[in-house]
Amino acid sequence: MRQGFPIARPGMRIGILGGSFDPAHSGHALITREALRRFSLDQVWWMISPGNPLKRAGPAPMAQRIAQAAQVIQDPRVVITDIEARIGTRFTADTLAHLQAIYPGVRFVWLMGADNLVQFDQWDHWRDIMDRVPVGILARPGWRMRGRTARAARIYAQFELPARAAHALGDMQTPAWSFVNIPMSPLSSSAIRAQGIWPRR
Numbered sequence: 304m305r306q307g308f309p310i311a312r313p314g315m316r317i318g319i320l321g322g323s324f325d326p327a328h329s330g331h332a333l334i335t336r337e338a339l340r341r342f343s344l345d346q347v348w349w350m351i352s353p354g355n356p357l358k359r360a361g362p363a364p365m366a367q368r369i370a371q372a373a374q375v376i377q378d379p380r381v382v383i384t385d386i387e388a389r390i391g392t393r394f395t396a397d398t399l400a401h402l403q404a405i406y407p408g409v410r411f412v413w414l415m416g417a418d419n420l421v422q423f424d425q426w427d428h429w430r431d432i433m434d435r436v437p438v439g440i441l442a443r444p445g446w447r448m449r450g451r452t453a454r455a456a457r458i459y460a461q462f463e464l465p466a467r468a469a470h471a472l473g474d475m476q477t478p479a480w481s482f483v484n485i486p487m488s489p490l491s492s493s494a495i496r497a498q499g500i501w502p503r504r
């Protein structure tokens with residue numbers, strides 16, 4: 304965990320994996336390593352959300368989620384950050400606007416699992432997100448087909464970058480998105496919570 308705002312130089316390609324991370328698990332680590340490789344990213348920031356605007360139940364306290372995330376991944380290319388809470392945003396479109404203002408010249412790529420693509424068209428100002436940054440989608444068990452046929456995917460079909468060219472995603476003019484098939488993990492935070500081992504008391 305870097306205190307304050309992470310350091311980034313102009314020209315860097317940085318993937319933002321926003322999430323509840325309630326708790327972080329090895330599925331997050333897997334998609335992060337794949338995103339780094341497939342989208343040729345310099346870093347991925349695990350942006351621990353103050354709370355998903357579409358989820359009714361609030362997550363475990365931020366400090367607990369950050370500490371757990373730091374146990375799940377130790378990679379110099381991965382930064383765990385509460386930047387969204389610091390900025391005071393929880394809608395992704397707002398957050399990305401702030402990040403681009405704070406870090407001019409940094410090439411941000413929004414990352415998400417295929418499950419989020421399915422409801423992406425319900426996010427606040429989702430088309431602004433498409434206009435602002437390239438979007439990298441990582442396959443998730445049970446969600447590949449639904450992701451591919453999601454409303455957002457259909458509306459932006461002409462802007463899809465084929466997976467074989469995904470390494471160039473960060474340099475693309477927006478809108479641009481790419482869906483990559485990767486080795487998949489069935490893990491989910493909800494399954495871990497259902498086991499009653501999280502949140503820790």
Ligand SMILES: Nc1ncnc2c1ncn2[C@@H]1O[C@H](COP(=O)(O)OP(=O)(O)OP(=O)(O)O)[C@@H](O)[C@H]1O
Pocket residue numbers: 320321322323324325330331334414415416417418419441442443444488489490491492493494
């Ligand atoms: N196993 C996985 N495969 C692919 N993507 C994943 C996986 N786990 C999480 N993600 C993605 O990581 C991001 C953050 O996910 P989140 O922290 O909500 O975890 P989750 O396991 O999806 O949680 P929950 O089960 O509570 O919805 C989201 O974009 C989600 O799609």
Ligand SMILES: O=C(O)c1ccc[n+]([C@@H]2O[C@H](COP(=O)([O-])O)[C@@H](O)[C@H]2O)c1
Pocket residue numbers: 320321322323324350352354355356357358393394395396419425426427
């Ligand atoms: O901006 C929105 O309307 C919006 C709606 C749903 C989810 N998000 C973001 O999507 C990311 C993934 O959320 P989650 O809860 O699936 O981990 C996280 O950064 C959320 O803030 C954002």
